[in-house]
Amino acid sequence: MSTLTQQDTFQAFLAASPSNFPSVRTTGKESFISQGLPAVKAEEYKFTNITKKLESSIQNFSPALPLAVSAEQVKSALIEGFEGDVLVFSNGSFVPELSSKIEGVEVSLLSGKEDTALGSIAKPNKDVFAALNQASFQDGIFISVPKKAQIEKPILLLSFNGANAGQVVQPRVWIQVGDFAEVTFLDQSVSLGEQSYFLNKVVEIKGGINSQINYYRIQNEGKNCVEVSNIETDIQKDAKFTSVNLSLSGDMVRNNLSLNLLGSNSEGNMYGIYLLNGKSHVDNHTNVDHTIPHAESNELYKGILADQSRGVFNGKIFVRQDAQKTNAFQQNNNILLSEDAIVNTKPQLEIWADDVKCSHGCTVGQLDEEALFYLQARGIDKLTAKGLLLYAFAGEVLEKIEEESFRNYAVGLIQDRLGSKF
């Protein structure tokens, strides 16, 4: 048992949770207590010692209050060329006065929606941090896209996070997308200030029959952000869910991304890039659960690691006994740019059905020296040549982003990081 959870401040933190969602919170709290923070050798957190990190950087476990965010800050955070609606959050709290009214979409505080089945998708017993969030989140947001609604413009979830040392930000998001509805979300965070804080986020997404959902995310938080996120999606038959996750910084980041394919002919895609430098540590744990026949999932994560950064990839695909005719593909490729960068990758497939098409694999390597020399021999300087090669490596993921402004933004961030424009 971690010493952190035994501290009075931590106990007070749990005890001081808001009074809404009483039974949801009780379940969360019980689940949290029974699991405890991950021990050093806990299999799921083997390469990401989040408990130690929290103990060293979070001195005072208390909820971070919303910070004042100005319209100018929102404007300057907006992606160039972005045309869509914006929902603004400050330390997890919704800021209605800076947010758009989205035509055809219901947006309200979770506290006004107490019948929402929180924890039914991102179950607290699957991850202790989901349990912690469920026990103690302040308030959250409820977003409902009604049946057959086609939301043409993307919805940007723009979060400003920052706190005094040791504070905790716990966003809680519930998204439900009705049958035949289509919607694209962009999830972007901005760190305010230089102080350490713990971001513990839970997003639950419920996709109806034949719904189409894109969830694009950029993690470009400050170097002092310790983050755990649990994003979990259920989709029904004929539905399609695509997530693209770009991780560019952060002190220690753990993403638990899970997808449950609950209806036949559903399709789930999970793509990601982690482009890390300094001492950033990013861990992507993904989980795809094929429970029914004739569903498809595709997964591709690519990592580029410089300096002393560390990447972890763990991809699990479950193909249940009933899930015949499943197509499931998973791939993780990594390029290490320095001697000190580390990657731990573990693709996993568990198959109980006997008529499926599945593949998985991973690679860890260096930049292709032969290709680098070829480009240099044509007059291209080494930095640009490296940039071209790395960009090409990442490109396979970037092209999965259908929303143009977001793709261009991602391309720009990556080119900046690679130190060259081409």
Added chain:
Amino acid sequence: MLSIKNLHASVEGTPILRGINLEVKAGEVHAIMGPNGSGKSTLASVLAGREEYEVTDGEVIFQGKDLLDLAPEDRAREGVFLAFQYPVEIPGVSSTNFLRTALNQVREYRGLEPLDAVKFLSLMKEKMALVEIDQKLLSRSLNEGFSGGEKKRNEIFQMAMLEPTLSILDETDSGLDIDALRIVSNGVNKLKSDKTATIVVTHYQRLLDYIVPDYVHVLYKGRIVKSGTKELALELEEKGYDWIKEEVDSATV
């Protein structure tokens, strides 16, 4: 234009080049021949600046500059072009983007304005015709899935685009059928002028029917052991390399 003096180079401590001397003047074509493992490709790689090769002695002066002092990209910008024996496939890098980046960096080095998209495309069209390369190939990733012949043709196309002063063709003929050989050679011949020079590294005399050399050098055990005119190539074709090997080996014993 190019003056190589007493060039020694090794790979991982093993000496490969053991004292190469070669003078190349503008307007000339030099063929470098020799048996397998004699150091032909090493010479080409050392001139282009491949890092695995360590130059242990000697000098290479190209148009008054110490070539060995320059990074590979600066050698290219100065006008040295190596047509690779094995051109590299680079998935995800478009041929067009690659060439435009390369050409504009070379132009910048030479104090020229970068070419805009329109001018670049029209230049590309002109040079494509010269080496008879299909537009479809250039809309793909660089060399990805190209046949051997297509890769070699792409090398000559890149050479046409970059307009080097000194072109080094490293076994450009290997793996080519006779039609591809003719097209590649035509391309090289059209690009020749009295201001440029060409070094043709080859195993076979066949290529020299198309690209006619002024001088032929035989490389053996890291040295040029015999030099002559194109007739030397014909003699080698007929008699093989053994008589040269014997000559050299008996002289050293």
